[in-house]
Amino acid sequence: MILLNGKSTSEALKNELKEKVDQRRAAGKKIPHLAAVLVGNDGASLTYVGSKVRSCEKIGFQSTLIHLEETISEMELLQQIDQLNQDESLDGYIVQLPLPKHINEEKILLAIDPNKDVDGFHPSNFGRMALEMDAFIPATPFGIIEMLERYQIETSGKHCVVVGRSHIVGRPISILMSQKGTAGNATVTLAHSRTKDLKALTLQADIIVMALGIPEFLKADMVKEGVVVIDVGITRVTDTSHPKGYVIRGDVDFDGVAAKASAITPVPGGVGPMTIAMLLKNTLLACERRD
Amino acid sequence: MILLNGKSTSEALKNELKEKVDQRRAAGKKIPHLAAVLVGNDGASLTYVGSKVRSCEKIGFQSTLIHLEETISEMELLQQIDQLNQDESLDGYIVQLPLPKHINEEKILLAIDPNKDVDGFHPSNFGRMALEMDAFIPATPFGIIEMLERYQIETSGKHCVVVGRSHIVGRPISILMSQKGTAGNATVTLAHSRTKDLKALTLQADIIVMALGIPEFLKADMVKEGVVVIDVGITRVTDTSHPKGYVIRGDVDFDGVAAKASAITPVPGGVGPMTIAMLLKNTLLACERRD
Numbered sequence: 001m002i003l004l005n006g007k008s009t010s011e012a013l014k015n016e017l018k019e020k021v022d023q024r025r026a027a028g029k030k031i032p033h034l035a036a037v038l039v040g041n042d043g044a045s046l047t048y049v050g051s052k053v054r055s056c057e058k059i060g061f062q063s064t065l066i067h068l069e070e071t072i073s074e075m076e077l078l079q080q081i082d083q084l085n086q087d088e089s090l091d092g093y094i095v096q097l098p099l100p101k102h103i104n105e106e107k108i109l110l111a112i113d114p115n116k117d118v119d120g121f122h123p124s125n126f127g128r129m130a131l132e133m134d135a136f137i138p139a140t141p142f143g144i145i146e147m148l149e150r151y152q153i154e155t156s157g158k159h160c161v162v163v164g165r166s167h168i169v170g171r172p173i174s175i176l177m178s179q180k181g182t183a184g185n186a187t188v189t190l191a192h193s194r195t196k197d198l199k200a201l202t203l204q205a206d207i208i209v210m211a212l213g214i215p216e217f218l219k220a221d222m223v224k225e226g227v228v229v230i231d232v233g234i235t236r237v238t239d240t241s242h243p244k245g246y247v248i249r250g251d252v253d254f255d256g257v258a259a260k261a262s263a264i265t266p267v268p269g270g271v272g273p274m275t276i277a278m279l280l281k282n283t284l285l286a287c288e289r290r291d
Numbered sequence: 292m293i294l295l296n297g298k299s300t301s302e303a304l305k306n307e308l309k310e311k312v313d314q315r316r317a318a319g320k321k322i323p324h325l326a327a328v329l330v331g332n333d334g335a336s337l338t339y340v341g342s343k344v345r346s347c348e349k350i351g352f353q354s355t356l357i358h359l360e361e362t363i364s365e366m367e368l369l370q371q372i373d374q375l376n377q378d379e380s381l382d383g384y385i386v387q388l389p390l391p392k393h394i395n396e397e398k399i400l401l402a403i404d405p406n407k408d409v410d411g412f413h414p415s416n417f418g419r420m421a422l423e424m425d426a427f428i429p430a431t432p433f434g435i436i437e438m439l440e441r442y443q444i445e446t447s448g449k450h451c452v453v454v455g456r457s458h459i460v461g462r463p464i465s466i467l468m469s470q471k472g473t474a475g476n477a478t479v480t481l482a483h484s485r486t487k488d489l490k491a492l493t494l495q496a497d498i499i500v501m502a503l504g505i506p507e508f509l510k511a512d513m514v515k516e517g518v519v520v521i522d523v524g525i526t527r528v529t530d531t532s533h534p535k536g537y538v539i540r541g542d543v544d545f546d547g548v549a550a551k552a553s554a555i556t557p558v559p560g561g562v563g564p565m566t567i568a569m570l571l572k573n574t575l576l577a578c579e580r581r582d
């Protein structure tokens with residue numbers, strides 16, 4: 001069984017990115033610059049954004065954190081977005097979700113310049129991706145593709161079952177894996193909350209991508225021998241025996257499923273670390289586009 | 292067995308559109324105006340565009356045919372596109388494909404104002420559709436959804452196998468049918484040229500959408516009893532016994548499959564007629580958006 005190690009893979013990728021930054025610096029080229037917009041003080045969002053900024057620093061990117069008050073109006077945030085669009089020093093930026101309820105997320109998303117949309121959430125990028133044009137690919141599915149490629153997991157002609165149809169994971173990975181190209185050409189089934197007899201589907205799957213958000217949902221009796229399992233789930237589960245009071249669980253009953261799998265991502269340390277690395281990769285791509 | 296009659300369904304839809312146009316006229320509102328750009332003299336393209344223009348006239352739309360020389364340069368065509376984007380009298384327009392080889396289709400496509408892109412081929416529209424925002428949906432998949440709705444075919448929780456991953460049919464219908472909404476919520480498998488053991492998949496399907504372009508590919512022994520079959524294929528097959536020298540065949544061996552199906556589209560007279568009707572519907576939507 002191969003453990004698809006997102007921690008070491010993302011470190012390798014970040015080292016490659018760092019080398020490219022060093023080369024750019026030596027050549028007198030622009031250093032990639034990522035900004036992150038954070039509204040309010042949600043704990044998880046603070047953690048994610050902090051981690052993104054630290055990763056930028058580690059590989060030599062320039063980074064800017066724009067931390068705004070919870071009470072900012074939609075209009076003020078749109079003005080901020082407009083400034084970021086016009087800021088020539090900036091290659092890309094992200095707006096950390098979720099936003100406070102009084103702000104329309106779709107409106108904010110649509111205001112982001114697609115050329116700086118390194119999260120790949122703007123419909124213009126999403127459409128370009130789906131139509132196989134050059135595009136920023138959302139970081140999580142991009143990270144899954146990167147990991148499948150680096151571990152040379154054969155996908156062509158394989159039956160891949162994706163569980164979950166979210167805009168940021170299930171939908172884009174189902175598109176990417178059924179397109180032509182490496183880590184593509186799979187026959188992809190997209191399953192979701194309305195799917196009947198999911199077990200009958202997952203039992204047929206050569207590859208399963210779990211992006212449901214229900215801890216330990218996928219059990220050993222739902223998969224066949226030799227399956228490849230990608231677990232995108234990250235849920236905090238209360239555990240009083242643990243110092244933090246919780247543990248992180250994926251969508252997969254790891255021990256049971258790992259015993260039958262030919263390859264599997266752990267949680268934590270699987271898809272998660274890849275996501276930040278791919279955001280950095282998108283930022284470098286955005287910077288290179290402007291050379 | 293229900294014959295999913297695209298001819299009568301599209302006539303009903305066009306009558307509804309005509310009524311709306313009459314109401315708009317009576318209210319002193321703008322009449323929908325569609326333009327079609329045709330480059331060169333390809334026989335099939337002439338037929339398609341002619342049919343689109345005639346359909347416009349029948350329901351009271353204004354229509355404009357812009358017929359350009361085969362030898363037009365890419366730059367000149369881009370200038371034409373720019374004029375159409377700026378033409379305030381126009382609600383929407385289409386550029387008939389294929390274009391001559393010296394013209395980059397992607398470049399032309401990207402130049403179309405997404406607000407006038409009633410074919411729904413611009414990545415901005417495609418992305419909006421995939422992200423469940425308000426969008427122009429490409430006419431063929433939109434026509435399939437419309438027909439499934441009008442015949443009240445249950446799709447929620449059903450397993451739908453889409454065969455073919457083209458940007459204009461297979462990909463968008465696989466997205467639409469797996470989204471929330473009427474004619475949605477299906478578990479969708481997207482199969483294509485690299486799929487292994489297609490028969491094992493189609494035998495499981497409650498609904499099959501064939502968009503492969505291989506005449507009479509789907510045989511009776513590949514489907515289960517009660518299947519719903521949507522045939523998007525339109526291929527001219529040589530037939531010297533026929534006055535025209537050819538007959539039109541779909542991707543489905545109709546007689547054999549119809550005997551097992553609970554509902555099926557014929558070819559011709561199925562999905563084909565729906566496509567033009569949906570282009571007209573998109574044009575009305577474009578006009579209404581500007582009210």
